[in-house]
Amino acid sequence: MRASALGVRWIKSSHSNAEGNCVEVAALDGGDVALRNSRDPEGPALVYTPAEIAAFLAGAKDGEFDHLL
Template sequence: MGTAFPTGMSASALPGARWRKSRRSNPDGSCVEIAVLENGDVAVRNSRFPDGPVLVYTPAEVEAFLLGVKDGEFDHLLR
């Protein structure tokens, strides 16, 4: 594993990050964007504030979350 990236750092501190957002993002720009970092961690930011703070998660944390989404554990948030 490479360098550790702390949660809360500015997205501008990740100049090589390749940010992506869902095709389902709304046209107002209210989106969450993600970037896989050089050490394998995943950074998350608000697209409305591209230079704002990022949250950084390990691959295991992202996997646990995505599996929960796929299992419907967060469906109550859509109601």
């Protein structure tokens, strides 16, 4: 799905850097959450259910992905 076709307000973390290396998120009608690459705002968006986002955020908060940095 093209991110630009969703007609939503995209937000990004205040921790994003000036080079534009960001992931932006948007709440969709029905509760799903879309993610896009801020460097390609016309490109694809990935859409996840609230349960999928909750599981990812819980893992991130617990440090499960720290080894990737």
